[in-house]
Amino acid sequence: MPAQANVLAFRRRLLRWFRRHGRPLPWRATRDPYRVLVAEFMLQQTQVPRVLQYYERFLRQYPSLETLARAAPGTVREAWDGLGYYARARNLRRLAQGIVKHHDGQVPADPDVLVRLPGVGPYTAAAVATFAYEHRVIPVDTNIARVLHRAFGVSRTRTRHLPGRVARLVDGLLPHDGKTTWALNQALMDLGAMVCTARKPRCRECPVRNACMRKGVRGEE
DNA sequence: TTCCAGGTTA
DNA sequence: TAACCTGGAA
Numbered sequence: 401m402p403a404q405a406n407v408l409a410f411r412r413r414l415l416r417w418f419r420r421h422g423r424p425l426p427w428r429a430t431r432d433p434y435r436v437l438v439a440e441f442m443l444q445q446t447q448v449p450r451v452l453q454y455y456e457r458f459l460r461q462y463p464s465l466e467t468l469a470r471a472a473p474g475t476v477r478e479a480w481d482g483l484g485y486y487a488r489a490r491n492l493r494r495l496a497q498g499i500v501k502h503h504d505g506q507v508p509a510d511p512d513v514l515v516r517l518p519g520v521g522p523y524t525a526a527a528v529a530t531f532a533y534e535h536r537v538i539p540v541d542t543n544i545a546r547v548l549h550r551a552f553g554v555s556r557t558r559t560r561h562l563p564g565r566v567a568r569l570v571d572g573l574l575p576h577d578g579k580t581t582w583a584l585n586q587a588l589m590d591l592g593a594m595v596c597t598a599r600k601p602r603c604r605e606c607p608v609r610n611a612c613m614r615k616g617v618r619g620e621e
Numbered sequence: 622t623t624c625c626a627g628g629t630t631a
Numbered sequence: 632t633a634a635c636c637t638g639g640a641a
Binding site: 443444445446447485487488491518519520521522523524541542543558598599 | 625626627628629630
Binding site: 445450483484485486488 | 636
């Protein structure tokens with residue numbers, strides 16, 4: 401287990417880097433749970449540049465949970481055309497209907513409730529909880545799993561309930577204030593997408609290389 | 622031209 | 632654990 405001082409240095413450096421280099425994505429300018437939800441659905445299996453071509457247009461067509469819930473399945477599928485994985489479009493519409501019907505039109509904030517909605521797995525549940533509601537949870541997608549694995553040597557597990565070792569690390573890593581937690585999670589995403597990439601990680605330009613377990617590992621610069 | 626990445630579901 | 636899709640890397 402890494403020393404807590406190391407974990408805190410990692411956090412501080414990552415947040416500082418994020419303030420300067422974080423991507424100004426449209427779904428980061430809002431806390432509207434519906435808009436966050438749409439973004440997270442589109443971002444499942446799909447890279448940011450392509451989602452950018454669809455996100456605003458989709459929201460113009462379906463500006464609210466209610467409009468989406470009332471839409472015909474065919475038109476939603478059309479709005480999704482080109483994004484692939486069309487089950488996501490079907491699930492998103494069903495999810496909107498479910499929330500209107502069973503949750504008083506309010507997107508739940510609790511990951512354990514979110515995960516029961518169609519198309520919402522452990523990742524999306526945590527993403528909505530933290531990116532819309534600033535909850536102190538970590539949305540472990542493959543990027544974040546890879547970053548934590550490389551930096552701290554924890555397993556790459558992607559289950560809803562993290563194994564104890566990972567849970568303790570994450571607890572030490574997450575700030576106690578919601579806004580900073582939000583920023584740290586976004587920062588971890590950007591680090592995984594821009595620096596700590598699956599292939600050819602850019603270790604030389606990594607803001608947390610000094611706090612990383614793998615500094616100097618062969619094949620990673 | 623083949624290979625890889627990427628959440629959720631069945 | 633395979634299937635779902637597509638763009639981009641190798």
